Amino acid sequence: MSVDLSVTFTGIRFPNPFLLSSAPPTESESNIVRAFEAGWGGVVTKTIGLHPVVNVAGPKTKFLRANAETGTLSMNKGRAGVLHSSWNWELISDKTLDWWAPRLGRIKKQFPDRVLIASIMAGSGSDKELDHWRTLAKTCQDEGADGLELNLSCPHMDREDMGSNIGKDKQLCSFVTKVVKDVATVPVWAKLTPATSDIAMEAGAVFAGGADAVVSSNTFPSLPLFDAESLEFEMNVDGLVSPGGLGGPAILPQSIAKVAQMTHAFPDRSFSGIGGIADFRDALNYFLLGCGTVQVCTAAMLDHAIGPNVLKALTTGMTAFLEKNAGRGWTSLEDFRGLRRDRVVAHSRIRRPEDSEYAGGHDAEGYSS
Numbered sequence: 001m002s003v004d005l006s007v008t009f010t011g012i013r014f015p016n017p018f019l020l021s022s023a024p025p026t027e028s029e030s031n032i033v034r035a036f037e038a039g040w041g042g043v044v045t046k047t048i049g050l051h052p053v054v055n056v057a058g059p060k061t062k063f064l065r066a067n068a069e070t071g072t073l074s075m076n077k078g079r080a081g082v083l084h085s086s087w088n089w090e091l092i093s094d095k096t097l098d099w100w101a102p103r104l105g106r107i108k109k110q111f112p113d114r115v116l117i118a119s120i121m122a123g124s125g126s127d128k129e130l131d132h133w134r135t136l137a138k139t140c141q142d143e144g145a146d147g148l149e150l151n152l153s154c155p156h157m158d159r160e161d162m163g164s165n166i167g168k169d170k171q172l173c174s175f176v177t178k179v180v181k182d183v184a185t186v187p188v189w190a191k192l193t194p195a196t197s198d199i200a201m202e203a204g205a206v207f208a209g210g211a212d213a214v215v216s217s218n219t220f221p222s223l224p225l226f227d228a229e230s231l232e233f234e235m236n237v238d239g240l241v242s243p244g245g246l247g248g249p250a251i252l253p254q255s256i257a258k259v260a261q262m263t264h265a266f267p268d269r270s271f272s273g274i275g276g277i278a279d280f281r282d283a284l285n286y287f288l289l290g291c292g293t294v295q296v297c298t299a300a301m302l303d304h305a306i307g308p309n310v311l312k313a314l315t316t317g318m319t320a321f322l323e324k325n326a327g328r329g330w331t332s333l334e335d336f337r338g339l340r341r342d343r344v345v346a347h348s349r350i351r352r353p354e355d356s357e358y359a360g361g362h363d364a365e366g367y368s369s
């Protein structure tokens, strides 16, 4: 039986369900061209905005590794050790919309069968900001973008009306989505912040605003660690830090928990999963919970900047998985997508031991007087 890696997600056909997420791997035309040449099914551009962007005076991203013997985590001990996570405080693209527009058109003409999603971001505090969303959306789709991803999730923003500050406010989530939907001629995805207590609420809000899909997770709010000798943060500018975002393997369990909350609440909606994916086993977590595509950042950054080997691991892994399960009649992602979504239940539904065996928190040892 032949296997089929292609998927249709929010009405868009992808040659495979693996995308590069909005981040350094998709920050330039040459990177995106290389990504498509390597075989990625789609890319989401680095987020495009209309405000001037000036990044911090120092490294924007570092990678935390665990010492294989001691387990100690550090960003500054070279490439030895096991990758734990990425930490970044990079802002959105520092290139203007005028820079991006012709490049989107050129890329799309060169790769008509690959999916190009434009990630966009503006504010929400004034009519001018709402117009920014409209301008960004219209320009990108006019240049041939197959879809739009709304960045409602950047964790390091000073502005109250942008990024994850929109993603934390259900009304703004709905409102901004609707503003874009009103002018969009292509599918609109909303990338939500994981920094809320019940992400299903914000998912419901963007769906109410008309979103075609929810994307999760952006990075998790976090700080670099202190160096025990210098007592300085391992990453800082003039001794100072501000909260940034954690990505990579460390966030995989946290991110699938967010996805499970949403796919359980909205089993018939579309979700694109991100967080800690480096091979098919990682991606499978998202697919079994109901995601129709997945996206990759950290692993690709560490693999020739655009992840050719990561993509190969994903596609060969998926092919082998389908071949192994051919006996069940599985030939494509739709045959196993969401298969384990209903295994996540309320804690009270988890079986307790039989009464006779259970001493329930009152074990004699430790409580005897």
Ligand SMILES: Cc1cc2nc3c(=O)[nH]c(=O)nc-3n(C[C@H](O)[C@H](O)[C@H](O)COP(=O)(O)O)c2cc1C
Pocket (backbone or CB within 6 Å): 021, 022, 023, 024, 046, 047, 060, 061, 086, 087, 088, 090, 091, 092, 093, 119, 151, 153, 191, 217, 218, 219, 246, 247, 248, 249, 251, 274, 275, 276, 277, 295, 296, 297, 298, 299
């Ligand atoms: C250096 C860096 C820059 C990023 N920039 C953006 C961005 O501009 N827009 C966005 O939506 N997400 C951005 N992200 C988040 C990633 O797209 C992704 O959601 C996150 O890193 C989790 O995926 P991962 O575990 O594969 O890294 C960035 C991540 C990193 C590490």
